[in-house]
Amino acid sequence: MRTRHRRWREVALGLAAISFAFALAVPALAVATRVSPPQAEAEGHRIELAVPGRAPVTLYYEERGGGPPVLLLHGLGESTFTWHEIVPRLAESHRVIALDLKGFGRSDKPADDAYGADDQAILVAQFLLQRDLDAVMLIGHSFGGTVALRTALADGIRGTTRVRRIAVIGAPALPRSTARHLDLVKMPGLPDMVAQALSPELLARILLSEAMGGAEDLSEEIIEGYAAPYRDPEAMQAFLATARTIVKEEGAKAIAKRYRAIRQPVLVVWCRNDPIVPLRAGRRLAAALPSATLEILDGCHHLPQHERPDALVGELEKFLAR
Template sequence: MEYERWTSEQRTETVSVDEHDLEVAYYDEGNGEPIVFCHGIPTSSFLWREIAPPLADDYRVIVPDMVGYGNSAMHDGFDRSIRAQEEMIDGLLDELGVDPVTFVGHDLGGGVGLRYAVHEPEAVDRLVLSNAVSYDSWPIETIVDLGIPSTIDEMSVDDVQEMVEKIFRSTLAGDPDEAFLEGMLAPWNTEEGIVSLSRNAIATNTSHTTEIDPGEVTAQTLLLWGGDDEFQPMEYAERLESDVSDAELVGLDGANHWVMVDQPEAYLDRLHSFLEGA
C-alpha cells in the first residue's frame, strides 16, 4: 500500500505549539535548497506523494503532517487553526535548522504559508499557493458542519469515512486513484481520528486570513491553481495576484481543488520551472 510506504519513511519531531509539546510526523528527503509542502483539510502529507519525491533529486523536500492530521499528534486539547499550524511550521523548521525555504501550500496549508510569508519574510524566499484559503474564501459549509461536536457525536467511523470519500470522489476531475483515496481515508479510521478531524474542522477561522495583508508578502510567488475549483475559485487567485507585488497566476484548466492529484505532471512541470527561475 502506497500510504504505508509513505508513513514508513516519515520521521518525527516534538514541536512546541502554544506551550503544548506535540509530535509532528514529516517526510524529509534529498539535499539542497529546502522546499516545505503543507497540505489542507481533510488531507495529510500523502497529498504530495507524486510531487515531493521527484524533487528530492535536486532539493531537500520537507512534508509535514499538520498537527491533528496524518501521523502527527491527534489527541484532544490543542489548537489546530492555521495560526497554530504556522507556529508548528516555524518550530519544526527551527528544530531542523532550515531557513530560508520555498513554501508550497494547498488549501489550509496555503493559508499557513500566506501567514508565514507575511510574518516571517526573511524565512520564505519563494511562495507557491495552490487553491489556497485566503481573505474570506473559507470555510466551506461541509467543513463547518463537521466541526459541530453534536454532528461528530452522531457519526460512526464508517460514517465519517463515507463522507470524506464522497468529498474526494465528487471533486476529483477524473476517475479516482484508489491508492490516493486509501491514503486520504487512513488517518480517519479510529474514534480518535474522527474527533481530531472534527476539531480540525471547527478550527477553520476566517479571521486568520482576513487579519493579514497579502500585500505584505515579499516572496516571489506562484499561484498554481486548479481552474475548475468549486471550493477556492479562481477569483480569489486573481485577487491574490493583484495584491501580492511579485505574483504570477497559472491556472490549470480541467483541474479541480485537488490540482496536484488531477494533473500531477503539469503541476510538477510548472513547479519545477518556477523553482529553476524559468
C-alpha cells in the first residue's frame, strides 16, 4: 500500500511540476513588497482569431495602463491571474495586456491537438496583427516564454517591428529542459486518472508546493484562484495536451538554429534554485540566442514573480527602459 501511495504521489508531482507554476502567491514568504499607487481594474475583453485550417478560437485578455505596449503570456496551468502582482507595477508606465492562451483561463478550450508552443504562437501572432500592436515587449513565464520566442518567428511577425523586445522567465524553450520526473506525463492514461482522482484544490496545493520549493502555508484565496478553472473537464484536458507537447518535443539543435534568427534583445531571467526548469536550461537558452542577457535571481524557485517580485520587476523595468 505504501508503494502504491508513493507512486500516485510521484505522478501527481509530475503533473505539478509540468505546470511550471500553476500557482502564485504564498503569504508566508518573506518578501519585500513595494506598495504601488492605486490602479484601475483591468478591463476584460474577448477576441476571435482565425487560424488557417482550423475553427476560429476566442481568447480572453485583460488590459490596463497606458504607454508602450507589453504583452504578458502565462505558463502552463496558469491564466491572466498569474500576473496580478506584476501588472499594477508595469502599468504605471506601460500599456499592459495579459492574455489567456488557448485552453487556459477564460479562453476557448477546443478538443484538438494544437496545443504546442508553435500552435500558441500562431494565435499570439494573430492577436498582435488583429489588434495592430507594434513595438511590443513580450514577457513570458515558463511555457509562455517559449511561446513568446516562437511568436517572434511566426508568419506576419518575423522581420517586422511588431515585437521590440522579449523577456523569458524560467522557460523550457529547448527540448529536454525540464526535470526528468515530468516525463511521467507521457505515460498513457495514468496522468488522466490522477487528474480525475485529485480535486482541483488538492492539485493546486501540490503544484504550489512543487513550484515554490516545498512551501506549505498557502493562501486559500490563491488556491481557489488557480483551482477554479480546472473544475471544467475541458480545462484539464487542455492542460494535459499542452504538457505532453512540452515533454515530447524533440530536435534541440533544429530549434536552437531557429532561435538564431531572433534579432530582438532577449532578457532571460532564471531562479538559481528552479526545480522545474533547472538553471542549466537557462544557460543553454541564453547561449542559443544572438542577443540575450541572462539574469539569475537568488532566493526563489520557479515563481520569481511571487517569491522575488521586486527583483523581477526591477529587471523587467531596466530592460524595458533600454
